Amino acid sequence: MTRLRPLLVLLPVVVLAGLAGVLATGRAADDKKAAAPRPALTVTTARPASARLPLRLAANGNVAAWQEAVIGSESNGLRLREVRVNVGDVVRKGQVLAVFDADVVNADLAQARAALQETEANAAAAQADAERARALQSSGAMSAQQVTQYITAERTANARVAAARATLSQQQLRLKYTQVVAPDSGVISARSATVGAVAGVGTELFRMIRQGRLEWRAEVTAAELPRMKPGLKAEVRTAGGAVVKGTVRTVAPTVDPQTRVALVYVDLPPSLSPDAPLKAGMFAGGRFELGESDALTVPQQAVAVRDGFAYVFRLNPDNRVSQVKVTTGRRLGERVEVVAGLPADALVVISGAGFLNDGDLVRNVVPVAMPAR
Numbered sequence: 507m508t509r510l511r512p513l514l515v516l517l518p519v520v521v522l523a524g525l526a527g528v529l530a531t532g533r534a535a536d537d538k539k540a541a542a543p544r545p546a547l548t549v550t551t552a553r554p555a556s557a558r559l560p561l562r563l564a565a566n567g568n569v570a571a572w573q574e575a576v577i578g579s580e581s582n583g584l585r586l587r588e589v590r591v592n593v594g595d596v597v598r599k600g601q602v603l604a605v606f607d608a609d610v611v612n613a614d615l616a617q618a619r620a621a622l623q624e625t626e627a628n629a630a631a632a633q634a635d636a637e638r639a640r641a642l643q644s645s646g647a648m649s650a651q652q653v654t655q656y657i658t659a660e661r662t663a664n665a666r667v668a669a670a671r672a673t674l675s676q677q678q679l680r681l682k683y684t685q686v687v688a689p690d691s692g693v694i695s696a697r698s699a700t701v702g703a704v705a706g707v708g709t710e711l712f713r714m715i716r717q718g719r720l721e722w723r724a725e726v727t728a729a730e731l732p733r734m735k736p737g738l739k740a741e742v743r744t745a746g747g748a749v750v751k752g753t754v755r756t757v758a759p760t761v762d763p764q765t766r767v768a769l770v771y772v773d774l775p776p777s778l779s780p781d782a783p784l785k786a787g788m789f790a791g792g793r794f795e796l797g798e799s800d801a802l803t804v805p806q807q808a809v810a811v812r813d814g815f816a817y818v819f820r821l822n823p824d825n826r827v828s829q830v831k832v833t834t835g836r837r838l839g840e841r842v843e844v845v846a847g848l849p850a851d852a853l854v855v856i857s858g859a860g861f862l863n864d865g866d867l868v869r870n871v872v873p874v875a876m877p878a879r
Contacts, residue, residue: 545869549858551821554802554850559836559843561796563733565724565770569742569788572719572773575690577712579705580683581606589699591712596778597688603712604699606684615677622670629663636660692716693778695786718778720786722752724794725767731757733796740772742792748783750774754794770794802848803841808856809834818848819855819862821870827855829864 584606591603639656642648686699696713705711722742726734738754758769772792774784784790809832810817816834819827832847848854855862862868 543867545825546866547858547861548869548871549821549855549862551853551870552805552808552856553853554804554844554848555841556850557801557803557838557841558798559801559803559838560798562836563726563730563794563796564791565726565794566789566791567722567724567769569720569722569774569784569786569790571695571715571786572721573716574695574786575692575714575716576710577603577686577689577714579606579686579709579711580707581611581680581705582707583704584608584610584684586699586701586703586705589697589701591694591697593694593697594780595694596692596718597694597714598691599688601688602685603688603694604686606686606705608681608684611677611680611684615674615681618670618674618677622667622674625663625666625670629660629667632656632660632663686711688714690714690716691718691778693718715786717776718782719776720774720784721755722772722774722784722790722792724770724772724792725765726770727767728761731761731768734770734794739795740792741795742772742774742784742790744783744790745788746783750784801836801843802850803838803843804848804854805856806837806840806842808854808859809842810859810862818844819859820848821853821855821868825870826865826867827862829862 586604587607588605589603590605591597591601597603636656636659639648639653643650643653692714694712695715697711699705699711722740724740734754734757736754736756740752740754742750742752744750752772752774755771755773758771761768777784804818808818810819816832817829818832820830821827830847830852833845835843835845837843855868858868
């Protein structure tokens with residue numbers, strides 16, 4: 507019993523020492539876990555992809571009429587009796603647009619017809635006298651001077667008939683010009699004709715957009731001018747957001763010395779509808795289709811814009827990210843072209859790029875593919 511007493515005294519000491527050791531080991535493990543860095547964000551990554559992107563050139567310009575016909579008066583001193591069309595009306599070739607009072611012209615026409623009948627009667631009589639003179643010329647019953655007088659009278663009468671016919675044709679033209687007709691199909695764009703006005707020859711009455719055709723006169727700089735060729739496809743965007751397709755008809759041979767731009771004429775589809783999206787006089791933006799080229803692209807969500815510059819985050823082998831400044835270019839759907847600043851084999855953060863900073867530790871996960879439906 508005396509020998510067991512020291513062992514009983516030492517046993518609690520050993521137990522307490524063991525417990526202290528276990529507690530110290532657990533506390534050290536907790537401190538080590540607390541000291542390990544934690545990922546700032548869970549992200550997905552991908553490498554840049556090559557794609558064929560369209561080459562486009564943006565431009566601005568005015569929409570104008572392909573050709574605007576000026577319809578004027580060909581009658582002089584006549585009163586305008588009737589105006590049959592107004593601005594915006596669609597007309598066809600040969601349609602009567604306005605009518606002048608033709609009473610004076612009809613009277614002159616009747617007088618010209620009567621004068622022609624008189625000269626034709628005189629010409630018939632002169633012709634009969636000349637034929638008799640020619641018959642008697644060989645017999646000597648009539649002198650050569652008299653024969654010459656009858657033949658000259660015949661020729662004079664025939665000349666007066668021709669003059670009377672010309673006068674009649676002139677009056678018939680005056681009657682025809684009392685009706686103002688459309689020289690081509692199109693849309694009336696301006697009207698200055700007023701009922702009751704007395705118009706002179708050449709007075710403008712209407713303006714018409716021929717065949718309803720419009721053109722987009724795009725302004726292109728001298729550096730971009732060599733890329734413009736007839737036949738290129740173009741898209742014109744209206745103020746309401748509608749897109750109208752056109753084709754380059756021709757390129758201006760000169761550059762404006764003041765603005766240093768040249769005009770590219772783009773034919774637009776003809777439209778005679780008053781609800782057409784484009785009107786003459788509009789200012790519209792558009793773009794030219796120049797073909798396709800290879801490009802290095804990344805998803806749009808991988809690009810973070812900060813302070814006016816574009817950045818992507820490259821994932822390093824230590825799971826930390828580096829902020830890389832890039833130059834972006836064209837866009838196609840959800841992908842953006844990277845022109846410079848990013849290697850083709852870099853691993854780029856896709857989701858969560860907008861919440862990262864340079865040097866952040868991240869946890870990279872593989873995106874789960876959605877099952878096909």
